[in-house]
Amino acid sequence: MSVWYGTVYSVSTIFLQIVIGVIAALILNEAFRGRNLVRGVVLFPYMIPTVVAIILWKWLLNDQFGLVNYLLLAMGIIETPLSWMGKDYIMTSLIIISVWEFFPFVVLSVLARLQTIPPALYEAAKVDGAGALNRFFHVTLPQLRNVLFVVILLRSIWMFTKFDTVWLLTQGGGAEKYIRTLPVYAYMRTFMYYQAGLGSTLAVIMFGILIASTTVYFKMFRSEGEI
Amino acid sequence: MTPKNTFFSLRGQAIYWCAAILLVLTAFPFFWMISTSFKSLREIFVFPPYFFPKDFTLANFDRLFEQTRFLTYFKNSVFVSTSAVVLTMTIASAGAYSLTRFKFYGREKIASLILFTYMFAPIMIIIPFYVLIRKIGIANTHLALIMAYTAFCLPFSLWLLRAFFQSIPMALEEAALTDGAGRIRAVIYVIFPLALPGIIATGIFTFILAWNDYIFVRILITSDELKTLSVGIADLYNATVIDWGMIMSGGMLITIPVLVFFVFIQRYLIAGWGAGAVKG
Numbered sequence: 001m002s003v004w005y006g007t008v009y010s011v012s013t014i015f016l017q018i019v020i021g022v023i024a025a026l027i028l029n030e031a032f033r034g035r036n037l038v039r040g041v042v043l044f045p046y047m048i049p050t051v052v053a054i055i056l057w058k059w060l061l062n063d064q065f066g067l068v069n070y071l072l073l074a075m076g077i078i079e080t081p082l083s084w085m086g087k088d089y090i091m092t093s094l095i096i097i098s099v100w101e102f103f104p105f106v107v108l109s110v111l112a113r114l115q116t117i118p119p120a121l122y123e124a125a126k127v128d129g130a131g132a133l134n135r136f137f138h139v140t141l142p143q144l145r146n147v148l149f150v151v152i153l154l155r156s157i158w159m160f161t162k163f164d165t166v167w168l169l170t171q172g173g174g175a176e177k178y179i180r181t182l183p184v185y186a187y188m189r190t191f192m193y194y195q196a197g198l199g200s201t202l203a204v205i206m207f208g209i210l211i212a213s214t215t216v217y218f219k220m221f222r223s224e225g226e227i
Numbered sequence: 228m229t230p231k232n233t234f235f236s237l238r239g240q241a242i243y244w245c246a247a248i249l250l251v252l253t254a255f256p257f258f259w260m261i262s263t264s265f266k267s268l269r270e271i272f273v274f275p276p277y278f279f280p281k282d283f284t285l286a287n288f289d290r291l292f293e294q295t296r297f298l299t300y301f302k303n304s305v306f307v308s309t310s311a312v313v314l315t316m317t318i319a320s321a322g323a324y325s326l327t328r329f330k331f332y333g334r335e336k337i338a339s340l341i342l343f344t345y346m347f348a349p350i351m352i353i354i355p356f357y358v359l360i361r362k363i364g365i366a367n368t369h370l371a372l373i374m375a376y377t378a379f380c381l382p383f384s385l386w387l388l389r390a391f392f393q394s395i396p397m398a399l400e401e402a403a404l405t406d407g408a409g410r411i412r413a414v415i416y417v418i419f420p421l422a423l424p425g426i427i428a429t430g431i432f433t434f435i436l437a438w439n440d441y442i443f444v445r446i447l448i449t450s451d452e453l454k455t456l457s458v459g460i461a462d463l464y465n466a467t468v469i470d471w472g473m474i475m476s477g478g479m480l481i482t483i484p485v486l487v488f489f490v491f492i493q494r495y496l497i498a499g500w501g502a503g504a505v506k507g
Contacts, residue, residue, distance in 0.1 A: 027245045039244050040493055042253050047489045049439035051457045052478045056256040059263065065272050066261060074275070100252070150350055161348030164441045183350040190354050191446060192389055203351045 003209075006209035009094065009166070010159040016099045017155060018148070021106025026140075028107065029114045039111075046104035054168040057097045061085065087175040094179050098165055103159075106151055113147040114140070117127050149221055156217075157210060163187060247343050257258075257482075264288070264476035299452055300459035302310045305344035305368050305479055307455055308437040311376035312430045317386050318377070320426060324414070328400075336390065345382040347435035349442050357446055364435060371447045372455075376437040384429050391425030392418075456481045 004083030028039050045053060061084035062070050069081040084093045117140065125135045163183040170176040172188065180188075182202060264287050266280040273423055342429060356375065357366075365371045395418060403413040441457040442455050448454050454462075459476045463470070 023245075024249055027242060030242045030244060032242050035246075038250050040490070041250060043255055043472070043489070043493075044257065044486065047435060047485055048482050049441070049457050049485065051441055051461050052260075052482050053462065055474050055478045056260050059475065060256060060259060062471075065274065065276070067276055070275055087347055100256075104253075105315060157346055158348065163348070163350040166439065171461065171464060182453075183348070186354075188349060189444075190357075196354055196358065200354050203354060207351060 001182050002182045002185040005091070005179060005182075006160060007185060008091065009098070009179070009181055010156060010162075012095050013098045013102070013159050014152065014155050016095070017103045017106050018152065020099065021103045021151075022110055022144070022148075024103065025107045025114055026136075028111055042107055043104045045101050046108075050101065052165045052170055053097060053101045054165065057093070057100070058085070058169070059103035059118055061093055061096075085170070087178045090169070090175040090178050094166060094169055097169065098159070098162070101165060102155070105155065107152045110144060111146055113144055117143045153214065156213070160210060161206060247304075248438075260401045260475050260478055262294050263472060266472060268336075269471060277433045278459050282305050287476040290470065291476050295459070295463065295477075296451065297472070297480075299461065301480075302452055303369065303501045304438060304455040304457075306454075307372050307376070308368075308434050311332075312433045313379065314373060314377045315332045315380045315433050316426055317389050319381055319384035320422070321430065322381075322385050324418070326385070326389050326391040338385075340387070341382050345386070348468070349379065353442060353446055359364060360447060366447060367453065369453060372443060374506055375443045375447060378439065380433040380436055384500045387432070388422070388425060391422055391429075395421050406468050428492050431488045435488060435507055438481075438485060 024042060028035065028042065039189050063081050063083045063085065066084070069078075072078045073081065082089055084090070089224070119144075121139050122135060125139050127147050128139065131212060161183055162181070166179055166181055167187065169179065172192070175186075183206070186202035187208070188201045189202065190193045262278060262280060265283050265285070267282055267284045267286060270277075270280060270282070298445075325333060356378075359370045360366050360375075365374075399417050399421070400413050403417045404410070408416070439457065440455075441461065444455050444458045448458070460474065461482060463474050463477065
């Protein structure tokens with residue numbers, strides 16, 4: 001079950017982080033007034049302590065007094081307050097929080113790369129009559145290939161072994177069972193049930209899964225072009 | 228393209244809206260925390276909520292300082308993070324210096340191995356680390372924490388400083404050596420001043436990592452008076468009635484130092500990314 005929750009958690013958060021991160025980086029690469037301010041603020045969630053990210057969102061998602069429920073009710077999207085920390089929605093909440101906390105990493109990396117794409121490439125594409133979408137898919141994306149390869153790799157490793165965000169959301173209480181990923185399980189076995197052997201075994205399994213999936217990942221994507 | 232032009236074009240408008248949405252999504256939770264921390268208990272639970280506190284109050288902060296050991300946690304955090312920075316920077320600069328200035332067998336291999344250890348997440352090394360700390364007999368001390376952070380931050384610090392040292396031309400040092408300065412003097416008077424910006428930036432990354440850490444404190448520290456802020460704040464949830472105002476004010480105070488440092492190093496972030504300094 002832990003492997004399943006862990007997979008759901010890492011796959012969905014990585015996908016959303018990459019999509020949102022790339023879109024945000026494209027926006028921040030455009031020229032507009034106050035761009036530097038926005039660039040700085042967007043990185044905030046990544047810099048703050050995880051415990052702060054958790055308390056912010058636990059408060060926003062509070063079922064009785066939380067702002068999110070209030071806004072959803074006021075806009076008529078839901079009729080009764082959602083219990084975000086209950087068993088049905090806890091995974092959704094966890095994914096929202098994690099994506100919010102970690103997408104700035106993608107923004108940072110992609111933005112750094114975007115700034116080095118020579119403008120001449122876009123001008124050539126324009127002359128050839130490529131629309132904005134075409135320019136994105138045929139000029140920007142191929143240029144981002146390498147950085148995305150590394151970002152996806154790092155983020156997968158870190159999301160799969162993420163402990164503090166997942167653990168702090170429930171601290172072992174409430175609907176903890178429904179977001180018990182492998183790192184949390186290893187922690188609980190070792191430090192709550194004092195089964196350090198089992199905990200270490202789980203850590204080794206995690207390591208094994210990581211090695212296996214990175215190997216497959218390298219085989220699948222690296223052969224197509226050098227990094 | 229003048230700013231005016233950009234603003235009135237359709238494309239410019241679209242970009243402005245997208246940027247505004249992005250800004251709200253990232254900044255609003257912080258605004259909400261600050262706003263809540265200045266609200267009185269009654270106002271926090273008013274439904275519908277309002278954005279700005281009507282009676283601006285510091286009561287949450289008073290409770291935070293009186294009813295919890297917030298100040299102790301704060302002092303612990305400052306002490307542990309600063310010591311970790313000093314220790315990490317001492318070892319990392321010496322290591323990075325030798326990785327760039329001396330030629331020895333397997334130098335590049337060592338450098339990539341160091342980067343490889345960086346892939347290990349804390350949760351995977353924490354169990355053997357804990358066992359080790361228990362065996363040495365320094366469990367539940369700040370020393371254990373400082374060592375944990377140093378071990379954890381060294382790989383990326385070394386890697387980052389190595390990049391900085393590589394950008395300092397060898398010729399400068401050789402000139403000093405030819406002029407009769409010993410190696411120590413050459414390092415102190417020639418290399419160190421040039422590497423200082425890099426050392427400061429790396430030090431701040433280390434500080435932020437140590438400051439933000441939760442898992443090492445949770446596992447290595449058991450006495451309440453030795454805990455640092457992350458765990459101290461997280462433990463506020465263990466109360467029977469959760470005091471949201473107090474938690475929010477605590478969250479705000481723990482965030483401020485990080486954001487102040489962050490503003491200082493923002494321009495190093497891109498360089499830091501290349502060396503993998505931003506982990507999480």
